[in-house]
Amino acid sequence: MAAVLCMAVLGTAYVLLKKKAKAKALVCKAAATCVPFLLLTADFLSSESGSPGAVLYGWTAGALLFYIAADVLLECRFVIGAAAFSCGHICMAAGFLTGGELTNSAGTVPGQTALAAGCLALTVMFVAAACLALRKYLPHLKTKRLLLPAVSYVVILSMMASLAVSAGIRSGGERGAVTAAGGICFVISDILLGINRLGRKRSSARGAAVLILYYISVYLLALRVWAY
Numbered sequence: 742m743a744a745v746l747c748m749a750v751l752g753t754a755y756v757l758l759k760k761k762a763k764a765k766a767l768v769c770k771a772a773a774t775c776v777p778f779l780l781l782t783a784d785f786l787s788s789e790s791g792s793p794g795a796v797l798y799g800w801t802a803g804a805l806l807f808y809i810a811a812d813v814l815l816e817c818r819f820v821i822g823a824a825a826f827s828c829g830h831i832c833m834a835a836g837f838l839t840g841g842e843l844t845n846s847a848g849t850v851p852g853q854t855a856l857a858a859g860c861l862a863l864t865v866m867f868v869a870a871a872c873l874a875l876r877k878y879l880p881h882l883k884t885k886r887l888l889l890p891a892v893s894y895v896v897i898l899s900m901m902a903s904l905a906v907s908a909g910i911r912s913g914g915e916r917g918a919v920t921a922a923g924g925i926c927f928v929i930s931d932i933l934l935g936i937n938r939l940g941r942k943r944s945s946a947r948g949a950a951v952l953i954l955y956y957i958s959v960y961l962l963a964l965r966v967w968a969y
Contacts, residue, residue, distance in 0.1 A: 752770070781966055800839065805829070819938075843856065843907065856907060863906055906920075
């Protein structure tokens with residue numbers, strides 16, 4: 742609860758400061774994402790050396806570091822920030838694939854064909870939802886020669902989210918719900934961000950929703966590692 746409160750305070754400070762003191766606002770924004778990273782790191786350092794979860798810890802921590810960097814880069818060089826987020830999503834996806842969340846007690850992946858088909862279907866669904874929500878902005882992206890980077894980002898994000906949902910379904914219970922929700926929240930947050938960024942008028946309410954869903958996502962995706 743203290744961590745959630747800390748993230749909320751830092752996120753609020755970012756919103757209040759971003760038009761008055763941009764540098765301080767960006768520090769607050771990145772610091773909020775640092776909270777789950779620090780909790781994850783502290784938990785790993787307190788665990789036994791050689792923990793079988795080290796791979797999952799490593800990939801998740803790497804993803805969070807990219808997200809922290811992207812928090813700042815996104816508002817300085819949007820495309821570079823999006824690239825940093827993409828790297829974070831790839832690290833998070835690698836964690837799902839290699840960290841044991843999709844395997845059984847024997848360390849194998851049961852029903853590999855069904856799992857691959859399910860992930861592919863979820864990825865297509867997320868990509869389609871994003872394209873549908875952003876369809877009226879696609880010509881603008883094409884004019885700016887940003888359509889391919891945008892679609893590539895959406896595919897990478899959707900791949901990560903589909904693995905999160907698949908891992909959540911396989912894990913089941915509270916951890917499964919946390920994992921799946923983390924991936925879905927990231928997709929919704931980025932779709933809203935795209936609408937707010939590309940639209941003629943930016944909505945403060947939508948911007949707040951983007952930030953809240955983003956912080957919920959990174960917190961849940963880290964929580965699944967240290968709390969279960």
